[in-house]
Amino acid sequence: MSTTEKDIASAVDAGGQHDHHEIPWIRKYVFATDHKMIAKQFMFVSLFFLVVGGALAGMMRFQLGFPGQPMPGAGILPDAMMAPTPNGAIMLPEFYNSLVTMHGTIMIFFAIMPLLVGLFGNLLIPLQIGAEDMAFPRLNMASFWLAVPAGMLMLASFAVEGGAAGAGWTSYAPLSTSGEWTGVYLGQQLWLVSLTILGFSSLIGAVNYITTVINLRAPGMTWFRIPLATWSLFVTAVLILLAIPILAGALIMLLFDQTIGTGFFRPEVGGEPLLWQHLFWFFGHPEVYILILPAMGITSEVLSNRARKPIFGYHSMVLALISIGFLGWIVWGHHMFQSGMNPLLGTSFMISTMAIAVPSAIKTFNWLGTLWKADIHFDVPMLHALSFVSMFIIGGLSGIFMASTPVDIYIHDTYFIVAHLHYVLFGGSLFAIFAGITYWFPKMFGRMMNEPLGKVHFVLTFIFYNLVFFPMHNLGLQGMMRRIYDFTQYDFLQPLQPMNQFITLFAFALITTQLLFVFNFFWSIFKGEKAGNNPWKSNTLEWTVPSPPPHGNFAEMPTVFRGPYEYSSPESDDDFLPQTTPPREGPGPSSGVPEPTPTPEGAEA
Amino acid sequence: MTTITADRAPMAGMKVYHLKLGMWVFLLSEVMFFTGLIGSYVILRFAHPEAFGVPGEVLNVPLTAFNTFVLICSSVTMVKAFAAIEQNDQEGLQKWLLATILLGAFFVGVQAWEYTLLASEGFVPMAESYHAIARGAAEGSEVIGGPLYGATFYTMTGFHGAHVSIGVFCLCFTLYRARKGAYTAGNLGGVEIMGLYWHFVDLVWILLFTIVYLI
Ligand code: HEM
Ligand SMILES: [Cu+2]
Numbered sequence: 001m002s003t004t005e006k007d008i009a010s011a012v013d014a015g016g017q018h019d020h021h022e023i024p025w026i027r028k029y030v031f032a033t034d035h036k037m038i039a040k041q042f043m044f045v046s047l048f049f050l051v052v053g054g055a056l057a058g059m060m061r062f063q064l065g066f067p068g069q070p071m072p073g074a075g076i077l078p079d080a081m082m083a084p085t086p087n088g089a090i091m092l093p094e095f096y097n098s099l100v101t102m103h104g105t106i107m108i109f110f111a112i113m114p115l116l117v118g119l120f121g122n123l124l125i126p127l128q129i130g131a132e133d134m135a136f137p138r139l140n141m142a143s144f145w146l147a148v149p150a151g152m153l154m155l156a157s158f159a160v161e162g163g164a165a166g167a168g169w170t171s172y173a174p175l176s177t178s179g180e181w182t183g184v185y186l187g188q189q190l191w192l193v194s195l196t197i198l199g200f201s202s203l204i205g206a207v208n209y210i211t212t213v214i215n216l217r218a219p220g221m222t223w224f225r226i227p228l229a230t231w232s233l234f235v236t237a238v239l240i241l242l243a244i245p246i247l248a249g250a251l252i253m254l255l256f257d258q259t260i261g262t263g264f265f266r267p268e269v270g271g272e273p274l275l276w277q278h279l280f281w282f283f284g285h286p287e288v289y290i291l292i293l294p295a296m297g298i299t300s301e302v303l304s305n306r307a308r309k310p311i312f313g314y315h316s317m318v319l320a321l322i323s324i325g326f327l328g329w330i331v332w333g334h335h336m337f338q339s340g341m342n343p344l345l346g347t348s349f350m351i352s353t354m355a356i357a358v359p360s361a362i363k364t365f366n367w368l369g370t371l372w373k374a375d376i377h378f379d380v381p382m383l384h385a386l387s388f389v390s391m392f393i394i395g396g397l398s399g400i401f402m403a404s405t406p407v408d409i410y411i412h413d414t415y416f417i418v419a420h421l422h423y424v425l426f427g428g429s430l431f432a433i434f435a436g437i438t439y440w441f442p443k444m445f446g447r448m449m450n451e452p453l454g455k456v457h458f459v460l461t462f463i464f465y466n467l468v469f470f471p472m473h474n475l476g477l478q479g480m481m482r483r484i485y486d487f488t489q490y491d492f493l494q495p496l497q498p499m500n501q502f503i504t505l506f507a508f509a510l511i512t513t514q515l516l517f518v519f520n521f522f523w524s525i526f527k528g529e530k531a532g533n534n535p536w537k538s539n540t541l542e543w544t545v546p547s548p549p550p551h552g553n554f555a556e557m558p559t560v561f562r563g564p565y566e567y568s569s570p571e572s573d574d575d576f577l578p579q580t581t582p583p584r585e586g587p588g589p590s591s592g593v594p595e596p597t598p599t600p601e602g603a604e605a
Numbered sequence: 606m607t608t609i610t611a612d613r614a615p616m617a618g619m620k621v622y623h624l625k626l627g628m629w630v631f632l633l634s635e636v637m638f639f640t641g642l643i644g645s646y647v648i649l650r651f652a653h654p655e656a657f658g659v660p661g662e663v664l665n666v667p668l669t670a671f672n673t674f675v676l677i678c679s680s681v682t683m684v685k686a687f688a689a690i691e692q693n694d695q696e697g698l699q700k701w702l703l704a705t706i707l708l709g710a711f712f713v714g715v716q717a718w719e720y721t722l723l724a725s726e727g728f729v730p731m732a733e734s735y736h737a738i739a740r741g742a743a744e745g746s747e748v749i750g751g752p753l754y755g756a757t758f759y760t761m762t763g764f765h766g767a768h769v770s771i772g773v774f775c776l777c778f779t780l781y782r783a784r785k786g787a788y789t790a791g792n793l794g795g796v797e798i799m800g801l802y803w804h805f806v807d808l809v810w811i812l813l814f815t816i817v818y819l820i
Contacts, residue, residue: 135623203634211627241634249641253760256730262756263732264645269752270656271732275645 023551031145033137034551035122038144040444042118043437049110049151051518054511056103063091065504067486080163094183096485097166098158104169105191108291109198110151112425115433116294117202117240118147121209121233123440127542127549128230130218130558135211139204146201150194157190165191168483170284173265173276177257185258192255199244199251206244209237218541220560224315225579227540227564231318232297235325236290243286250279277339281332289328292392292424293321295432296363299385302435303370305538306382308575310565312369313362320359320366327356337405338412346405353403360396364389375568380454384435387462391427395420398473413483416476422469434458434517442535446547447528450520457516464510468503475499537576540564544580628798632805635768639809642764643816646757656751663728663737663749664758665719666818672715673814676769679708680807683800693790695783702780702796705803709773716766720759730759758817765813768806775799 032038062071070088081098082089122140126133134140157164164187167176171191179185213234217226226234254276256262263269265276304311311317333341333349367389376382398420402408411417441449476482480493487493487500534543541558542549558580566577571584621629650657660666682704689697723729728737732752739749779799782788788796 136627139627204631207627207630207634210630211623215621215623215626241630242637245634245638246641249638249645253645253756256756256760261731261733262760263752264649264756264760266732269732270653271753272649272652275648278648279641279645 031141033133033141035126035134035137035140036444036549038140039119039122041144042114042122042147043444045148045151046111046114046118047521049106050115051514052155053103053107053111054514056099056106058508058511059091060096060099060103061504061507063096063485064487065501065507067488091485093485094163094166097182097483098164098184098187100483101165101168101171101191102154102158105165105195106154107425108169108287109195110147110154112291112429112433113202114147116291116429117205117233117236118144120229120294120298120436120440121205121237123444124227124229124542125209125212125233126216127443127545127553128227128540128564129213129216129221130541130554130560131212131216132552132554134208135216136208139208143201143205143208146197146204150198150201153190153194153197157187157194160186160190163187170280171254171276172280173254173257173271173273174267176254176276177266177273179258189255189258192251192258196248196251196255199248202240203244206237206240209233210241213237218554218558218560221541221579222560224318225560225563227297228300228311228314228317228321229294229297232293232300232321235321236293239286239290239293239325239328243283243290246279247283247287250276250283253279274336274339277336278332281335282329284335285332286328288424289324291429293324295388295429296321298432298436298439299367299388301540302381302385302439303367303389304565304567305439305536306377306379306385307371307374308377308567309370309374310563310567310569311366312372313366314563314565316362317366320362323359324356327352327359331356334403334408337408343405350403350405354400357396357400364393364396380449380451380458381435381439383455383458383462384431384438387458388428388431388435391423391431395423395428398423411476413481414476415472415480415482418482419469419472419476422472426465426469434461437521439536440542441524441528442531443542443547443549445525445528446531447524448531448535449524449528453516453520453523457513457520460513460516461510464506464513467506468510471499471503475503537574539566539576539578541579544578622794624794624798625801628801632801635805635809639764639812642761643812646761646816649753649757653751653753656753658737658739658750658754660819662739663723663726663754664818665722665740668715668719669814669818672712672719673810675708675715676712676807676810679705679712680804682708683803687793687796687800690783690788690793690796691790695786695788698783698788698796699780702776702783706773706776706780709769709776709803713766713769713773716762716769728755728758730755732756761813761817765806765810768809772799772803772806775802 027033028037032041059071059074068090070085070090071082072088074082074089074091075084077089081092081095083092122134125131154164162179162184164184165171165176166182166184167188171188175181176188179188182188213226213230253262253264257264257266257271263271265271265273267273300311300317331349331353333345334353337346337349398416402411402417402420438449438454441447475496478493478496480487480496488497531547533546535547536543539562541554541560544558545553545555560579561582562577562579564579566572568575569577571577572581658664682701686698686701686705689695689701723737726738726740727735727748729735732755735752735755736748737750737755738744738746776799779795782795
């Protein structure tokens with residue numbers, strides 16, 4: 001993995017800037033401190049994990065589509081995973097448990113989160129606020145180099161005796177407290193250690209982002225001139241900062257239960273399994289917002305630019321981000337309605353959960369308002385951003401179903417939940433990641449991604465994605481439980497076999513389609529059309545510097561005079577006004593932009 | 606409307622230097638970490654009052670009260686160290702840093718000793734072998750509390766002890782740099798953030814001591 005990564009990086013830079021040749025190779029590509037290189041490192045590693053997670057999902061889908069049938073090509077896997085039979089290898093239930101667990105864990109912690117936070121956080125924050133780098137570049141490097149061993153431990157756990165963790169990505173106690181219940185001993189412990197290390201990596205990343213945004217903004221970059229991508233990453237960093245330590249504490253207690261034999265979560269010695277659920281979800285719900293807020297920020301950026309209109313309600317967008325960040329802390333109980341909690345408490349969690357729909361809806365309507373009567377450019381980033389908005393609406397609505405306690409009795413722990421979380425995480429976060437990668441690709445590599453290929457990839461992904469995940473709502477409503485190895489063991493679920501096969505076939509199509517993206521990605525790095533500084537005619541600061549930007553980013557410190565979304569402004573001859581454009585002298589036509597204050601902060605001083 | 610001056614306006618943002626801001630932000634996450642541990646303790650204790658002992662029954666309160674006093678003293682010496690470097694008093698800085706290190710290490714040492722004493726009385730984190738008896742009681746007396754008591758006690762105080770140990774380690778590094786003349790009255794960030802961390806750890810202990818030993 002890392003060699004290809006380096007080759008690519010060097011190939012890309014060969015045609016790029018030469019003013020930093022004094023940095024030794026190893027400091028530039030391996031132990032890099034430049035935020036842009038760290039962003040790329042996160043990108044390559046987490047795209048790799050995205051592939052791994054996809055492969056795990058493919059295996060699960062095979063088992064669900066063709067329960068108990070030999071899996072083609074699975075003979076190469078060890079007997080502990082696939083039982084050999086004369087007709088071929090059949091998946092073992094224990095291995096299915098590991099697949100469910102590791103798919104969820106890898107996708108959430110090693111793919112989506114590092115793509116959103118590690119890639120876009122590193123790439124965008126310094127560039128969009130006009131900083132030369134992060135506040136603590138070496139801490140930034142440490143953040144990446146902690147994530148790598150965490151990922152390796154996670155992968156290695158497949159190879160240890162007993163296999164990889166099998167108690168679900170939520171690792172509920174008491175199932176997870178002892179190998180007696182799952183058959184997984186060391187794997188479960190490696191899972192805990194790996195996530196603890198990764199948590200530390202995210203934590204120091206968050207410290208860095210927060211300090212950077214507060215302290216390193218260029219002159220004139222007031223809080224309400226910060227682009228929404230950076231705003232969302234800032235709020236996300238705060239959530240990471242406060243949520244990860246709770247997870248770390250819980251992980252460590254569970255690790256103690258497993259290794260030295262404490263009894264925190266073990267009912268047989270007087271412990272409290274429910275405490276695990278509370279700790280996990282007190283972290284877990286903020287975590288799902290960690291996974292969606294940056295996606296919202298990226299979408300806002302792309303939508304406004306590709307619609308050539310100021311984002312509708314910039315201030316309310318920021319306030320909605322902040323209030324989602326706040327409300328996210330008081331809703332964790334909605335994952336525990338069926339745990340036997342007091343119904344009164346359940347009701348209050350129901351109400352607080354539904355309250356989050358308000359800022360979410362504000363954002364959604366603002367996106368629609370941005371599109372209203374706009375000159376929409378349907379290019380690849382925009383298509384992905386538009387599907388973010390529509391898929392997020394579906395996922396948000398199914399969320400409301402589950403948030404109502406009486407309804408949740410029926411759909412809790414069924415495929416309805418699986419449908420919901422994929423609508424928000426794949427339909428939401430991953431589409432936004434596609435939007436973001438295609439949109440900022442020219443900034444990272446100096447070349448555009450191929451447009452026709454990107455469109456084919458988008459259309460196929462969008463169709464297959466919906467064919468795979470929409471029917472899962474139906475499966476759930478008919479009672480098919482999630483995390484089940486062989487649902488045909490229940491007579492009442494046997495009629496769902498055709499539907500499951502349908503889903504499996506399109507899941508394979510969906511996975512295969514991603515090869516188009518992989519191909520486009522690597523091809524465009526070398527052969528894509530050369531991009532100038534500002535291929536999207538964008539206003540934000542990252543587009544005022546060369547693509548890719550040199551070490552240190554800005555040749556001279558930029559001064560910011562206006563908000564980030566002044567598109568189609570009458571003040572401009574072109575249809576955009578970079579944030580660095582000084583206001584016109586004397587009385588001009590009112591620009592009608594949300595942030596007209598012309599004075600850079602502190603100019604009076 | 607003001608005209609735009611060619612002069613570069615100062616950086617926006619708060620006027621706190623990066624290191625200090627970063628440390629404050631990091632300490633926020635530490636607050637959450639200990640909140641998680643202390644919160645779990647409180648919940649477990651409310652849910653299972655029978656699993657916990659009365660203050661002083663198993664735990665040696667006077668010994669730990671003395672240890673608490675030692676840690677508070679180390680905060681005072683830390684303040685002295687910072688005050689010294691503010692006056693550019695290199696010798697004072699080194700002297701007070703050394704005092705802080707010694708007090709911190711002493712605290713950890715007493716804690717380790719306390720652990721061995723407690724363990725010898727059956728007060729252990731392992732659920733299966735927990736059999737704590739009252740202090741000074743004869744071997745085989747009635748078992749006090751339950752496994753949750755041992756588990757929460759060692760986890761909370763242990764993580765605090767780890768924080769103190771890391772702090773002592775960092776203080777040694779600070780002292781090493783101080784001896785090389787790395788700090789001056791105009792460049793004392795390293796000492797200041799070291800102090801922030803140290804005072805935080807001290808504060809957490811006062812909370813832990815109250816909750817675990819006294820209530
Ligand atoms: C509009 C807002 C949302 C509401 C009202 C909502 C509500 C819920 C509820 C009530 C559950 C628990 C269902 C159950 O287990 O019975 C749930 C599960 C879940 N939600 Fe959401 N949700 C919303 C948005 C999101 C977003 C934005 C994400 C992530 C990006 C997300 C990710 C998840 C995940 C991963 C689960 C499953 C957790 C598990 O494995 O058990 N949700 N949601
Ligand atoms: Cu939730």
